[in-house]
Amino acid sequence: MSTIEARGLTKRFGSEVLAVDHLDFSVAPGVVTGFLGPNGAGKTTTLRMLVGLVSPTSGSILIDGLDYRHVLNPTMRVGAVLEASGFHPARSARNHLKVIATMAGIPFIRVDQCLELVGLSSDADRAVGGYSMGMRQRLELARALLGEPDILVLDEPANGLDPQGIAWLRDFLKGYAVEKDGRVVLVSSHLLSEAQLTVEEVVILNAGRLAAQGRLEDLLSGSTTAVRIRTPDAGRLVEALAAARLPATRDGDYVVCEGTTPAVVGPIIVDNRIEVHEMTSSTESLEALFFSLTGGEGMDVRHGTAVGESPQTAGRPPPAARPSPGEPDPGASPT
Amino acid sequence: MIRLLSAETRKLWTIWSTYVLFGIVVVVDLLFGFALAFAPGGRRGGTAGIVPHGSELWFANVFSVLGNSRLLALVLGVLIITGEYRHRTATPVFLAEPRRGRVVTAKLGIGFLGGIALGGLSMLAGLVLGLVLVALKVHSCLTFSGVQQGMAQAACRAHNGVYFVANTHDMWHQWSRIAPGIVLGTGLFVIYGVGLGALLKNQVVAIVTGLGFTLVVESIIGAIWPTIGEYLPGQAATALEDTKTTVGIGHAEQLPWWGGAVMLVIYGVVLTVVGTLTTIRSDVT
Numbered sequence: 099m100s101t102i103e104a105r106g107l108t109k110r111f112g113s114e115v116l117a118v119d120h121l122d123f124s125v126a127p128g129v130v131t132g133f134l135g136p137n138g139a140g141k142t143t144t145l146r147m148l149v150g151l152v153s154p155t156s157g158s159i160l161i162d163g164l165d166y167r168h169v170l171n172p173t174m175r176v177g178a179v180l181e182a183s184g185f186h187p188a189r190s191a192r193n194h195l196k197v198i199a200t201m202a203g204i205p206f207i208r209v210d211q212c213l214e215l216v217g218l219s220s221d222a223d224r225a226v227g228g229y230s231m232g233m234r235q236r237l238e239l240a241r242a243l244l245g246e247p248d249i250l251v252l253d254e255p256a257n258g259l260d261p262q263g264i265a266w267l268r269d270f271l272k273g274y275a276v277e278k279d280g281r282v283v284l285v286s287s288h289l290l291s292e293a294q295l296t297v298e299e300v301v302i303l304n305a306g307r308l309a310a311q312g313r314l315e316d317l318l319s320g321s322t323t324a325v326r327i328r329t330p331d332a333g334r335l336v337e338a339l340a341a342a343r344l345p346a347t348r349d350g351d352y353v354v355c356e357g358t359t360p361a362v363v364g365p366i367i368v369d370n371r372i373e374v375h376e377m378t379s380s381t382e383s384l385e386a387l388f389f390s391l392t393g394g395e396g397m398d399v400r401h402g403t404a405v406g407e408s409p410q411t412a413g414r415p416p417p418a419a420r421p422s423p424g425e426p427d428p429g430a431s432p433t
Numbered sequence: 434m435i436r437l438l439s440a441e442t443r444k445l446w447t448i449w450s451t452y453v454l455f456g457i458v459v460v461v462d463l464l465f466g467f468a469l470a471f472a473p474g475g476r477r478g479g480t481a482g483i484v485p486h487g488s489e490l491w492f493a494n495v496f497s498v499l500g501n502s503r504l505l506a507l508v509l510g511v512l513i514i515t516g517e518y519r520h521r522t523a524t525p526v527f528l529a530e531p532r533r534g535r536v537v538t539a540k541l542g543i544g545f546l547g548g549i550a551l552g553g554l555s556m557l558a559g560l561v562l563g564l565v566l567v568a569l570k571v572h573s574c575l576t577f578s579g580v581q582q583g584m585a586q587a588a589c590r591a592h593n594g595v596y597f598v599a600n601t602h603d604m605w606h607q608w609s610r611i612a613p614g615i616v617l618g619t620g621l622f623v624i625y626g627v628g629l630g631a632l633l634k635n636q637v638v639a640i641v642t643g644l645g646f647t648l649v650v651e652s653i654i655g656a657i658w659p660t661i662g663e664y665l666p667g668q669a670a671t672a673l674e675d676t677k678t679t680v681g682i683g684h685a686e687q688l689p690w691w692g693g694a695v696m697l698v699i700y701g702v703v704l705t706v707v708g709t710l711t712t713i714r715s716d717v718t
Binding site for chain 1: 436437439440443444447448449450516520521522523524525526527528529530531532716717718
């Protein structure tokens with residue numbers, strides 16, 4: 099059983115950029131923990147400080163109380179998937195893993211096992227230069243798993259994976275977290291809907307600071323729900339709901355009633371004998387919670403466009419759509 | 434440390450660029466060696482035109498080419514360390530061994546051995562070259578009117594000249610005289626390259642700086658201030674190799690062979706230590 103603990107973790111790049119600002123959080127084993135935040139929130143910098151690649155300006159981030167640089171043979175304790183690069187293009191995947199296995203004193207049979215696990219066995223002797231993004235991502239995961247670490251840290255692991263790959267990774271991470279008395283699995287992501295399916299705990303960053311931490315369920319409870327009904331009799335339904343002190347809005351054939359549940363709306367529909375073709379309810383999503391915590395920066399749910407790109411995102415693939423100065427809409431609830 | 438050394442060895446031999454570097458050494462040695470062997474009269478300013486083909490001095494001239502392997506050793510040293518940054522393999526490597534100084538130390542060790550191998554290969558190519566020249570019975574005749582390259586023995590005697598023909602004894606004498614120096618110098622030049630790479634981090638900048646300094650800057654300094662020039666890496670290697678050639682313009686002073694070796698070790702280690710404490714220690718983002 100291992101833990102990760104950050105205390106007053108701060109990283110300043112030059113005098114201008116304060117990437118991480120007095121960050122305190124801890125990650126417990128046994129569940130998948132999501133590490134979320136808008137671009138430039140400091141996720142990658144924090145993860146790189148965790149594994150000793152970047153030195154904190156002040157504060158610490160420790161693995162069972164130890165700095166990564168003092169962990170004995172860290173390959174056996176911590177596996178980190180940081181970027182889908184870091185391969186010599188002329189070296190084969192198998193040789194790449196053998197180099198790392200040699201450094202950690204891991205027998206080569208484990209190299210074959212890891213290649214098999216991520217589905218790269220048949221391509222293992224090809225030069226990595228010819229690999230697709232998804233294959234590189236898998237190879238990174240294979241490398242991180244070489245030492246069967248009880249701490250697994252992944253930075254945007256779904257990047258470049260196809261839908262099957264993402265689904266596979268989700269199940270794998272959930273399984274890995276509960277094996278062997280519980281392992282620490284910390285996964286950063288900008289794909290909130292994917293994260294909602296995968297993670298139980300979240301650590302949410304905004305502008306280098308901790309915005310929220312806890313069980314996703316707890317953070318989402320107490321949130322509003324909305325009911326959306328499709329009916330040919332929309333006008334009468336709005337009136338009926340209004341009579342029951344449930345303000346609703348009409349949107350063509352749809353009626354949307356916020357702050358209620360189907361259990362409340364259902365009897366009103368029956369009492370008024372209104373014909374209904376469809377009724378859906380939505381609880382507040384991680385996405386909505388995320389926007390309310392991060393000041394509305396990120397994706398406009400209804401239009402699916404990114405807003406509020408931070409300047410620190412250079413070098414990352416840009417989002418499919420460029421910013422339109424749309425209104426922040428923290429309460430938007432997709433149905 | 435043994436794991437790190439073993440991993441560095443594996444890194445070196447699992448990419449084709451290492452084989453290309455070793456191949457280039459052989460090709461360059463044979464190409465330039467033959468060109469020099471049959472160039473009219475050797476290449477040195479003071480003795481141009483009067484080094485008789487087939488003489489022992491002529492073998493010394495031809496074999497001086499073999500020391501060029503140190504330029505490729507410099508490139509090898511630079512590649513060993515800057516390749517990790519260029520291909521971002523520094524990330525997985527420092528994940529597996531966060532004590533970066535140990536990684537660099539392993540690179541120095543394996544780089545040195547790789548350089549020894551490179552120098553050894555160069556000397557092997559030189560031996561082949563020498564044996565071929567012996568087999569070709571390259572000969573000439575030194576008379577009062579000058580050197581007659583390719584003059585047959587009977588004609589030479591008729592001219593009261595001294596007849597030279599390439600023979601195994603002369604060839605072996607010259608080859609064995611310079612071999613240890615070239616092998617050691619090539620090994621030490623990898624360390625020099627690792628140091629440059631550790632300090633400069635950028636592959637292209639480090640290669641251009643290393644080769645430019647060795648081939649251009651050093652010969653200019655050597656020509657203007659010979660007493661400083663003899664302490665520079667290229668001249669130090671020449672002293673160690675005892676090939677008695679100069680790099681480019683002029684004729685520099687020369688350190689004793691061990692002095693050359695000491696200077697090369699100092700360059701390599703000082704550059705590596707400074708590079709490790711500055712560039713290598715900085716954040717890998």
